[in-house]
Amino acid sequence: MTGDVLRLTELPPLRRDQVIERLRNAIIAGHFRPGDRLIERELCERMGVSRTSIREALRHLEAEHLIQVEPRRGPVVSRVTRKQVAEIYEVRALLEAALVRRFAETASENDITELRRIYGDLRSARATGEVPRIVAQTTRFTEHMMGAIEHELIGDMLRKLAARISVVRTLAIAVPGRLEESGRELAVVMDAIERRDGELAARSLTTYVQNAGEAALRRFDENEQAESGGRSSSRSALLSTSKSGVARK
Amino acid sequence: MTGDVLRLTELPPLRRDQVIERLRNAIIAGHFRPGDRLIERELCERMGVSRTSIREALRHLEAEHLIQVEPRRGPVVSRVTRKQVAEIYEVRALLEAALVRRFAETASENDITELRRIYGDLRSARATGEVPRIVAQTTRFTEHMMGAIEHELIGDMLRKLAARISVVRTLAIAVPGRLEESGRELAVVMDAIERRDGELAARSLTTYVQNAGEAALRRFDENEQAESGGRSSSRSALLSTSKSGVARK
DNA sequence: TGCCGTCATCTTGTATGACAGCAGTCAAGA
DNA sequence: TCTTGACTGCTGTCATACAAGATGACGGCA
Numbered sequence: 001m002t003g004d005v006l007r008l009t010e011l012p013p014l015r016r017d018q019v020i021e022r023l024r025n026a027i028i029a030g031h032f033r034p035g036d037r038l039i040e041r042e043l044c045e046r047m048g049v050s051r052t053s054i055r056e057a058l059r060h061l062e063a064e065h066l067i068q069v070e071p072r073r074g075p076v077v078s079r080v081t082r083k084q085v086a087e088i089y090e091v092r093a094l095l096e097a098a099l100v101r102r103f104a105e106t107a108s109e110n111d112i113t114e115l116r117r118i119y120g121d122l123r124s125a126r127a128t129g130e131v132p133r134i135v136a137q138t139t140r141f142t143e144h145m146m147g148a149i150e151h152e153l154i155g156d157m158l159r160k161l162a163a164r165i166s167v168v169r170t171l172a173i174a175v176p177g178r179l180e181e182s183g184r185e186l187a188v189v190m191d192a193i194e195r196r197d198g199e200l201a202a203r204s205l206t207t208y209v210q211n212a213g214e215a216a217l218r219r220f221d222e223n224e225q226a227e228s229g230g231r232s233s234s235r236s237a238l239l240s241t242s243k244s245g246v247a248r249k
Numbered sequence: 250m251t252g253d254v255l256r257l258t259e260l261p262p263l264r265r266d267q268v269i270e271r272l273r274n275a276i277i278a279g280h281f282r283p284g285d286r287l288i289e290r291e292l293c294e295r296m297g298v299s300r301t302s303i304r305e306a307l308r309h310l311e312a313e314h315l316i317q318v319e320p321r322r323g324p325v326v327s328r329v330t331r332k333q334v335a336e337i338y339e340v341r342a343l344l345e346a347a348l349v350r351r352f353a354e355t356a357s358e359n360d361i362t363e364l365r366r367i368y369g370d371l372r373s374a375r376a377t378g379e380v381p382r383i384v385a386q387t388t389r390f391t392e393h394m395m396g397a398i399e400h401e402l403i404g405d406m407l408r409k410l411a412a413r414i415s416v417v418r419t420l421a422i423a424v425p426g427r428l429e430e431s432g433r434e435l436a437v438v439m440d441a442i443e444r445r446d447g448e449l450a451a452r453s454l455t456t457y458v459q460n461a462g463e464a465a466l467r468r469f470d471e472n473e474q475a476e477s478g479g480r481s482s483s484r485s486a487l488l489s490t491s492k493s494g495v496a497r498k
Numbered sequence: 499t500g501c502c503g504t505c506a507t508c509t510t511g512t513a514t515g516a517c518a519g520c521a522g523t524c525a526a527g528a
Numbered sequence: 529t530c531t532t533g534a535c536t537g538c539t540g541t542c543a544t545a546c547a548a549g550a551t552g553a554c555g556g557c558a
Binding site: 011039040041055069071072073074 | 508509510511520
């Protein structure tokens with residue numbers, strides 16, 4: 001119905017969209033870090049496109065809150081404030097609870113089986129303690145549910161929120177003791193889903209996200225301290241000097 | 250804490266931001282209508298700015314989903330699908346419920362008094378049946394709560410969602426019988442707030458939004474029918490020819 | 499030694515001009 | 529009436545240019 005099967009090249013993808021995507025990924029992956037300035041010319045050279053495309057892409061990322069632009073100073077990778085972190089986790093809890101409730105209640109058996117499989121991978125990842133793998137599998141877990149319930153908006157919002165807290169989130173996973181705790185919480189969620197208990201799934205997932213949020217805030221505070229401590233050699237600092245060669249504030 | 254009080258001229262506002270604002274308002278106000286093409290040159294001339302600024306503004310609005318861009322065809326004021334309307338009302342219900350719950354539980358007495366005052370204005374507006382006034386007062390009502398609880402994120406999201414459904418929302422208000430029904434629902438909400446019953450406030454507001462959503466969907470369906478009926482003279486059609494002189498699909 | 503004002507330099511914000519190439523239109527032709 | 533091809537309209541990108549704010553270096557002064 002939509003999209004012609006015989007379509008040739010799908011049309012060359014727009015440069016600006018590619019730029020958006022790559023910059024977004026770079027930020028999420030932590031290649032650029034909060035506070036890094038994004039200098040247009042540099043980006044032009046690195047990506048081999050004109051300033052026009054770069055700037056248009058930047059406007060898009062700005063709207064997503066991934067970068068902030070102070071007039072005449074140019075774009076800077078967003079730093080999130082403590083309050084913002086708290087708010088994001090709060091809203092994420094709401095949306096994800098709605099997501100999981102609906103999934104538990106309406107997903108097909110296949111979707112649930114598949115989720116169980118992903119959950120298995122997630123557990124193995126968690127067992128290794130390798131943070132990047134854990135993040136990846138957790139994303140897959142959520143992403144699968146989003147795909148299944150076909151709620152464009154919730155999916156969209158959750159993805160955007162996740163992007164904004166990618167840094168803190170990564171740090172939060174490694175909070176001592178949190179991995180075990182969250183493991184138990186997730187088990188309850190998975191269990192509720194399999195029993196098709198949407199209400200319980202939603203409630204337990206809310207708890208999970210709330211606790212994750214608290215862990216994130218704890219990390220956040222530690223980081224603030226470390227920063228005001230001035231020991232800029234502290235490599236774990238959220239806002240430490242970028243390795244990407246980009247100027248900083 | 251944020252923003253320097255001593256700042257001189259606040260700096261001349263950026264052109265692109267002004268463009269964003271004006272276009273957004275124009276869309277929300279219905280001056281441009283869903284499906285209208287936004288032709289860059291035209292916008293340049295009308296607003297007296299260069300294509301550069303226009304295009305950057307468009308990228309921003311695109312990220313807000315207020316416009317959609319089909320590659321090489323350019324921007325078009327977003328048409329919302331039925332599904333999107335449903336999803337938006339769903340999420341709006343979630344967020345607004347959280348908002349009102351928190352307001353009921355934590356707002357100062359002054360804030361509540363003020364809300365009651367606004368509620369009074371809202372009631373008078375509703376009594377007249379003048380849709381634009383009703384919309385304005387309803388917005389004030391929500392906006393007041395958003396200001397009081399200081400939850401940037403929820404406020405931001407609700408505003409963006411509201412923008413996306415501004416057209417449908419306007420139509421929905423005039424659904425026969427809905428005005429009375431919603432009046433009663435709102436009364437319950439206001440009452441719950443004054444009694445500081447966050448739970449009840451949230452629940453009743455959820456009902457209110459859900460019903461509003463159903464009304465909106467009903468209107469939406471009527472519109473679709475009217476449209477496929479082909480009688481393009483039907484002036485109430487959601488997608489009728491724009492009066493703004495802008496080309497259409 | 500430490501603070502201040504000045505100047506050179508870097509960057510952004512915005513405007514212009516150009517141009518290739520997709521899209522939609524319309525008239526000529528079958 | 530349907531098909532084809534030429535024509536025109538716009539978008540997507542690039543290259544340039546330039547004023548003005550932001551930054552950083554430097555030398556003078558206390």
